[in-house]
Amino acid sequence: MLKKGKIIMNDPTIKQLHDAKSAADRDKAPFQIFCINIPQADIDDLHARLASTRWPDELAGVGWAYGVPQDYLKETADYWLNGYDWRKHEARLNRFPQFTTVIDGQRVHFLHVRSPERDALPLIISHGWPGSVAELTNIIGPLADPRGHGGDPSDAFHVVAPSLPGFGFSGPTGEPGWDVWRIARAWAGLMDRLGYTRYGAQGGDWGSSISPELGRFAPDRVIGVHLNGPITPGTGEPSTEKLTKTEQARLANIQRWRMERSGYAAIQSTRPQTLAYGLADSPVGQLAWNLEWFAGYGDKAGVLDRDAILTNVSIYWFTNTAGSAARIYRESAAFWGTKPAPSGVPTGAAVFAGDPSVRRYAELGHNIVHWSEFDQGGHFAAMETPDLLVDDIRAFFRTVR
Secondary structure, eight states: OOOOOHHHHTOHHHHHHHHOSSHHHHHHSSOEEOOOOOOHHHHHHHHHHHHTOOOOOOOTTOTTTTSSOHHHHHHHHHHHHHTOOHHHHHHHHTTSOEEEEEETTEEEEEEEEOOSSTTOEEEEEEOOTTOOGGGGHHHHHHHHOTGGGTSOGGGOEEEEEEOOTTSGGGOOOSSSOOOHHHHHHHHHHHHHHTTOSSEEEEEETTHHHHHHHHHHHOTTTEEEEEEESSOOOOSSOOOGGGSOHHHHHHHHHHHHHHHHTOHHHHHHTTOHHHHHHHHHHOHHHHHHHHHHHHTGGGTSTTTSOHHHHHHHHHHHHHHTOHHHHHHHHHHTGGGTTOOOOOOOSEEEEEEOTTOOOOHHHHTTTSEEEEEEEOSSOOTTHHHHOHHHHHHHHHHHHHTTO
């Protein structure tokens, strides 16, 4: 079980469970305490599968042009088998207070870290694919306890970090329909259930689509939205004649991504079940599928911490939710290109190196009031440059608190 501590015991979700008079009452409580404890038999099975991998042939000298190179994948798989310590990272995750609840018929797992600061602002942060709540662990502490991390206590947040439905400990989904809009409604329900009536939202990757929709769904409660990763625009594109050379280059990168790098999204948005069989049966297959994005198609191989990557991949493997997580692309296919409802919620963006967001493009669908650009970091900013991301989140929310 989780250890009792100052922050945990300040959590009303824990108090509700402690106030229950019987085990039956606790079973009926809206939240259940959650602790990750993967059976040793599952770890042994993973190791056996890794050791008996059947490798395909490979063309010589093509590098990343055809996908993840075998030498890079073999090295990473060998480390997963012989060097990576799941129990160490499992224990690290379990230092965060975790809960589950059922919303709209779906079990939702979430981290809930209450700040020691009385006036902290509630903040719900959403990850994307192929990530998990594990990719957010380096930013949760500084956001919840800035005083303890050398920051200003007035920047404190009560952090709620859910696993997306279908992902990891919130998976698998049991029915169709868990698209961006439904997840946003579920997040509003989660925050209501936690007693938060005024809060912010933050997200990257899929979170950069979910968080703005939460603002549109609950504009009376969401005081601001902060995004990193590609910023989903409205329909249409600004005239390239009005764009700077830098913006034109970024727009060209978006088009190049659609042509050269979006194959995974096309498969997951059309045939996720066919893909799921291979991902559920082969850990190396799943590792390769996730490395294709984590490694940035070769231009970022080795940038992300290898243990951090493998913790995310291991969560997918142990929960057998790689196929379930892929379904978000199929469920949300109608979201792409849909003209968003007008939003008056102030929105801030942090654009890190490699994420080709264009402000004028983003302004077609968002009320952009804060825009920061960085020449470092990348798509997984919470893992690559957590300090920069935390600083930008704090800077934006100072303007709307």
